[in-house]
Amino acid sequence: MVAKTNLSHHRRLLLLVSTLLHLFTTTFAIGVNYGTLGNNLPPPSQVANFIKTQTIIDSIKIFDTNHDILNAFANTGITVTVTVGNGDIPSLANLNSARGWVAANIAPFHPQTRINRIVVGNEIMATANKPWISNLVPAMRTIHKALLLAGIRNVQVTTPHSLGILSISEPPSAGQFRRGFDRAIFAPMLQFLRETKSPFMVNPYPYFGYSPKMANYALFKRNRGVHDRYTGITYTNMYDAMLDATYSAMRKLGYGDVGIVVGETGWPSVCDPGQPACSMENAAWFNGNLVRRARQGKGTPLMPNRRFETYLFSLFNENLKPGPTAERNWGLFRPDFSPIYDAGILRNGQRGSGRGGGRQRPRPTPGKQWCVPKPGVSDQALQANIDYACSQGVDCKPIQPGGACFDPNNVRSHASYVMNFFYQTHGRQAFNCDFSNTGVLTAVNPGHGTCRFV
16 A cells, blocks of 8 residues: 555656656746648648757747648657637537547647647737637636646646737736626636646737837837836837736736737738838847847846747748738748748747847848749659759769758658759850749749859
């Protein structure tokens, strides 16, 4: 009996230590939102390998429970946040349904895949869908109970919010939740998060608050600041102000002790004409500074020295996303894993530098052009380009196993190398990059890591 008791005690102790290690290792995370609305994206196994070996990203957030992705990230050490679909929320307020959902989407993969969090829906409070809103907190509680019944104790449950949850956000110290939802929704939600030691997730986007007059304030550039008359604090960037407004709203309800996670933030690199906020330079500057600040852990004026687990939006440009051009240009990387600009997250030395911490790289080179595949070209057409170029004297050893340009191992990346090599060594005329109308010239060097483009 004593031996059994000691064994049980040791098991509980090991579980506690495992849980604490799991939570602590995600506290300082720099994560990324991994969306899949594209027809040219690499397979999840390549994505997992790229993130693990080439970046400082240690966590991802996906917008479903894609089993291929969950399998691909097994044994990588990268933590994964999964999402409950908005339409599933009402049914998951029922315990039997929640247990079935956990059995299908969490238990088969955990703990080999380090699922650390389930987010219930996406910005539900902005939907005006009454069944979703009224069942949100009950579903969060029920999913948590289902996890415990399945013996899973180190997976948190929360839900992400836009800044539209605030009726007052300026000045930050006056931050307040929308009336009606403050006591009915947010107080019980925050109570649940406190009980389960889970964070409040918010998606602060200074991009959506951009105006030419406030450009520097939105982009972490030098500016006169915005004064909070109640605290005497002068805010020098919109991002800190948004987080402090959220914290103030939480504190007003008595939950200032609940942690905050940044579920989404970022900046698009391309927009429709006439939108001055969008540029590669602005995206590089904002995200580069964001990464630097997240790693430094300086916190905000009202939350000094606090590190915020932060998920950049997003990993790739996704060419099937509907809406304006910006929606398809939030990515940090192209589908061939080449960086769109330097955000300071690659392991090969591409870091933001200078006071801004977000110097753009790769950058246009005056007078120099490279040949790359056009977006949307099929792998079949690109493989034909590879076969043709290699038959015309192009040195294709770098894209073979062990070569400097073998990784990422996909047709588009390999085609970029050989098409450019052909263009550079066959006259550098526009027609040398035609490839049956599948090539395009760019002023941005597509080289990456040890793969150098001539």
